[in-house]
């Protein structure tokens with residue numbers, strides 16, 4: 001029989017996959033390879049440290065039968081630890097920040113873990129911070145193990161023992177550049193140290209979000225004030241024990257926009273469906289690779305799977321809400337769906353036989369200055385408050401007349417697939433456009449809706 005003794009036996013030995021289409025488009029001569037950590041059984045690079053830290057705790061007698069594992073995690077380390085806990089019969093409590101995606105939280109619960117969520121804004125060192133909370137819970141829980149991935153030597157050691165040698169062997173020692181992110185620093189420090197020991201000429205590059213401290217801290221020794229960013233699991237607001245900045249030759253800052261764009265492109269154009277940090281790293285890898293020749297071999301880490309972020313940056317709605325969606329992907333349908341912060345309001349309209357008085361009342365009630373005139377879900381005209389009032393000044397009796405007597409021509413009607421550029425073009429001339437789905441008018445987009453997208 002061919003089988004694995006348990007799920008943990010599947011951790012590691014992840015393949016290298018060559019990136020082809022995106023590098024070609026960027027006219028990159030160097031070979032760029034993705035180290036597919038998303039193919040681990042918990043779908044992230046963190047499976048490696050889950051098992052190594054628990055092996056250590058068992059060896060040292062820190063974790064005994066029936067014990068509880070407690071950790072502060074952005075989700076993936078929790079998944080790695082929970083896999084081991086499930087196989088070996090431990091309980092788990094994980095402390096996350098609100099930033100962790102719902103998918104990761106449900107995944108952890110699916111693996112049997114208990115979850116505590118802390119405010120993302122809590123400052124390090126304050127009692128509400130997720131690391132302080134995890135520490136406190138571990139102190140209060142008998143027979144518990146608090147791995148502390150930020151400082152535990154088995155974190156970088158796991159990568160020194162496994163990730164580094166795998167990359168060295170799979171590239172037959174030809175790797176020239178290694179690009180990774182810096183969360184706890186375990187991946188880049190452990191893998192980087194191994195690779196540099198094998199060949200000191202190998203360049204180790206960290207890709208880090210704008211807002212994180214690492215670049216300034218490495219280059220000047222000064223710890224700047226961190227600012228928020230959206231990519232999960234990487235960057236820090238304070239130095240961490242496992243981030244050995246001496247192993248890193250250079251740190252490149254990457255914006256949220258670039259990170260998510262690159263992660264989305266890896267899915268669409270290479271079939272590598274990954275998380276946002278892989279996008280940060282890939283963006284860094286492309287910046288490094290663009291100046292290299294065809295002999296260069298750049299390996300970057302795909303830290304985790306895109307499935308953890310289906311409700312986040314892999315959702316057009318979420319990207320639009322964060323003002324990060326590429327304009328060519330903003331369709332009329334998407335604007336309508338996500339108008340009013342995701343709670344689509346009802347389309348306000350009048351019929352051609354409604355009285356002008358009733359139409360004006362509707363405008364006042366709903367705070368709008370223009371209305372589409374619809375007849376059986378089709379657009380037959382439009383009303384603009386200022387024009388109606390001008391006509392009323394001349395003839396007040398019009399208040400009782402039907403809307404059809406004073407209405408102007410219909411607002412332009414567009415298909416729900418129409419893109420932002422086309423919508424903007426129409427809005428140069430008309431104050432609003434109507435959106436049609438299956439031959440029924442389903443929504444209206446005004447100039448202010450479009451301005452809202454570009455705040």
Ligand SMILES: Cc1ncc(COP(=O)(O)O)c(C=O)c1O
Nearest residue numbers: 182183184185186187233277303
């Ligand atoms: C999604 C994701 N990417 C990257 C990393 C960074 O890895 P490391 O902690 O080894 O620096 C993490 C760490 O938590 C992560 O969750």
